[in-house]
Amino acid sequence: MPFAHQLADHGDRVALVTPDGHVSYGELAQRVAVTAERLGTVRRLVLLAGANSTDALVTYLAALSAGHPVLLVPGDSEHTIRSLTQAYAPDVVARPDADGRWTLDERDPRSAHTLHPDLALLLSTSGSTGSPKLVRLSHENLQANAESIATYLGIDDTDRAATTLPMHYCYGLSVIHSHLLRGAGLILTERSVSDAAFWAEFHAARGTSLAGVPYTFDLLDRIGFERMDLPHLRRVTQAGGRLAPERVARYAELGRRSGWQLFVMYGQTEATARMAYLPPHLAAERPEAVGVPIPGGSFRLQPVDGHGPGAGELVYAGPNVMLGYAESPADLALGRTVRELRTGDLARRASDGLYEIVGRRSRFVKILGLRIDPQRIETLLEEQGVNAYCAGDGEALAVAALSRAGDEGRIRRLIARKCGLPPRVVRVRAVAELPRLASGKPDYEAVRRLTHPAPEATPQPAGDLVRLYAEILDRADVTEDSSFVSLGGDSLCYVEMSLRLEETLGRLPTDWHTRTIRELHTMAAPAPGRLDGLEGQGGPEPPRARPATGIRRALRAWTNPRSWRTRRTLETSIALRALGIVLIVGSHVQVFDVKGFAHILIGIAGYNFARFQLTDAELRERVRNLWRSIARIAVPSMVWITGAVILTDFYDPANALLLNSLLDQGNDRFDWAYWFVEALVYFLVVLAALMAVPLLARLERRYVFGVPLALVTVGLVGRYDLLDLASARPQLSPTVVFWLFALGWAAARANTVRQRALLTAVLLFTLPGLFQDQSVRTAIVIAGVGLLIWVPTLPSLGPLSALAGVLASSSLYIYLTHYQVYPYLQEDFPLTALFASLVVGVGYAAVVTRVARTVRWL
Template sequence: MYQSTLPGQFLSISESQADSIALQSNAEQVSYGDLKRRVDKVGSYFKQIGIEPGDRVALVIDNSVDYVTAFYAIWKVGGIVVSLNPQAKFHEIEKLIQQCEAKCLLIDKLNHANTEQLNQLSINMITLNQCDINGVANWSTALECEADNNWYSATEDTLAQIIYTSGTTGNPKGVLLSHGNLMCNVKDIIEYLELTREDSVLNVLPFHYCYGNSVLHTHFSVGGKVILAGSMAFPQEIVNTMREYKATGFSGVPSTFSLFLARSDWPQDPPPLRYMTQAGGPMGKELTQKLLQSSQPDTKLYVMYGQTEACARISWLPPHKLDEKLGSAGISLTHVDLEIRDENAQALPNGQKGEVYVKGPSIMQGYWNNAEASEQVLLNGWLKTGDLGYLDDEGYLYLVGRNSDMIKVGAHRINPLELEEVINKLGFVQESAVIGIEDEILGQKLRAFIVGEESRENLLALKKHCNEYLPTHKIPREIQWAEQLPKTASGKIKRYLLKS
């Protein structure tokens, strides 16, 4: 039986499973009971410095026990969590702090110059690094505060979190989620993943965006274990950690699994996982098949689709349907309604392509302080996703791209994902991205960015491959080699940066 909110569920689990391990890292392991005691202390400190229900508290902290402690402590006092990317430039962080009107900032590291800038915002500052800067509190002070057990009684309508969109367009917006939004999505995900207290997920996803956020709360809500792993810069170490801590689950984006297959012993000795989940953009059919063939026979792969505006997850593909429905984003969650509509917002029959619209209790409240943007995507309770797709005769969703990504070459509208899937079949190509650039005659022409070994031989092979598998108007006119593609924290390609 679930509580109506995630903080309520956390209190229930921390009482019934006080000795169960909640968080595991190389440095420490923390039980639910210990974590709750830390949360109580930090929450009491927040009260002392004047944090009240509805106040925004910004977290600029890498995945850690301290991050999770601060997160639930904000909820203890009824605050709204604003998780920001610790890898962002300081001026970006400062802009978002101003935009959400945060009353308090918790940050991994501060220096004197940054502090002077933030002092102009009249904001409480707490830093995790030991420092002696006037006006900045140390995290240790919060952890040593005398605890109380008084938790704010949040309801399903209480505002819980602001998650800034990944910003594939370069203009991040603050997605405002209620406790009811989060709890509904969490329960639906637990249902199809069949999560229990016996599950332990190894996590490399940043908690500050919706996929990692979802992994944390789904496993906490069943009393499972979250294993905090290191950087994907060392994929073999991640695979070793899976084995060492006996992880039952792993969640990743397509490039994550590509790295495992190319730079670790996963194909020779696949870890004994119960399940894997994949989201954060479409995974090519060939990579999906290669991952399945290289994994344990009883490891289930869940292909998923979602948006921050939908709290995380919109649809999922049942693992037993992977072969039959390869390339599909699956069926909608239990509490999500899904339709395909035309340009006039009229529902289309199965088989016809249009824009994906979704509705349900997990859909966001709107964008923080941005009524105009909210009105553009929220129509009579439906979320206008901007994603293009169609439903087959059995109601399975197939995505074909985004409205904003479509490239117009002459009279042709071209979906870059279709071209990238063709290019990525070449063995020397790790990944690719196709964009449209200005052309005086056609309006736009195609430029392909290739991550892989650059050589004249490979360039000729690429051109031959494109000529063989693509019609003339879909063949990239320019090829540019790249060491890596610019991506959001969720693994989506920042195409606007490629254009610049």
């Protein structure tokens, strides 16, 4: 494989830009050579768990350069890895181990298979991930397609492309091949383009190329891509499905104004990656066309019954056409069985020589004797302003439409009228997100499931997780394409959600809250009986209020010997919340004297605000979720404190209204008992109002690290009370501690060592003096916030994680209630006072949860 063999020819040029630094072509070639030597000279079948990481790429290139055929599979899908390992019995399995270290599991020193000398790569066909049917690609296929793509895109050694698509997906892999061929750089990332950190990496690496499927462009629209300043961007490429012509034209015009080119491309896995492209200068005027064949390729139109002479099935020929399919290990010995590729797409050639796709031959369905083209239905709905996926479902048409609930009837009638079908055979389901495969392509099987659920005795894929999300978030609209943040999840339910998921799925990725249920499900299929009796039911059921679940889980974990041998990880923010609330209450009880954790929790509040509230949702939904979170904090707090005002003499009405910090009622200890809750509510109210301003919301999405850093600077004005706004207790004043909240927000957005080091420096220089001469308290806050900045997770054990989960998720309510518990027990029974305070707080959390789920207003 020439481009894999010739890496060293590019010398010291940057090959990879990773979160850990740059890797030159010389260094990459050396690492590839070492791994190739490890794989040996005897050809073996290598199953590779694909990932946009240095280890995965090195292993892939090493196998290619040494002549070992690679079976490339999704690295985040345990089910696929298991099924293809069982089906093809690979000689070597390359993947991370349980601790994340890259391993080569050499199962056979030679090979259990007869491998054809031309065989280089095995990929799943589009939509068949995990199926034993694979596409067989040769060394010539890969090299020829890489050269063709690099030629028409004009890639050179000054380019840097981000890996916005999965490595195991042929489109994503072609980005890697074509750039390595030219000595260009790859920005290795697994982040979504909706993630602010992605753009920080892209800016820092001076990215020039961005690749996307239609769903990628949906995300770009949401985050305001057209307003981004990307001075080094040269080209945006699109493939993986049809992008609406008006959007092609719009992005082409955007590129013209911004100085980059849009390449719309057409391809299939069976053609290695690409078969056609639309020259950028034609994108605005001919956005409906797929363009011309790539260099070295050609098209012809095969007549199809029922269509006029101008249209036919598109048939492609070129050096990138696959060797053929493999459906069993015996097929790995086959040579070429395919000379040209029948695409299954219906096309025509326009008078200007450009090809246009007009339908999909294999997607035609017969319903009540009528021949229906689902793609035509999708286009029809698109013209009416409705994005939808359509699929044949036996004797009915299944439609998933991106629309509001209640619109199904209108959409059903529109389709029936246009197609001549009775409405009863058109099944429509309104969804918040259209179902997509991991590659971003439409998931038509999910469309059929959505509109025609399986019988109750047959569980749907990821059904247990859907029910778990519905239960904890109290939502009835959960689907497999929902994520924690898209459902409005916040820090109050994040803890229980993460621990329940970890118990079910094992190790969780740090960005699990932004991933869809479908993506989480592919990592590890839920084991039977792991979800507290939720297993074995056919579809989502009405959420049930089960506020004591976390307590029961904690008790089970502590009494189960096996759980003490189960290693887990615990998010640092959760560990700090759990430890912090125990130390805060214990210090008030005077069991011990460890102060400072309330200020650490202010930083954690900012950290969680950035993670759960500043999502990529549309502005109205984001603001609505913000006010909902404010209500979930303020209302239970005001209810409890009002009771304390009525039943005791320690508090003023200003406390019940959360106004003590503003009115400065006095300097008594109990006057300031709830300063933390007041500060948090003030911060969130002001920020919710600011984020409701479209201009400010756009600025935050564009400058994801810069905005909180600027707010840290503004907060320092209050930290040093330069405007004389601090109260009688300055270290408890909202104006003084806001800078810590902003620092936590910035910590959640920091993605480079330089950014984290900057925040650490700010912390070290600005915190001293806040607590006057309390050096231990200062050191504790620095250590806690420093952990938040630098260490995302900590090692743990099952029982400790379960206990931490209960305490962390109840921390706000423990803080609220403990002032009314410990004074009555403190003098004679201090340990009992501490324990009782924690128990009452956990109980109040359970009551609030039950009430909220019953009345559905929080």
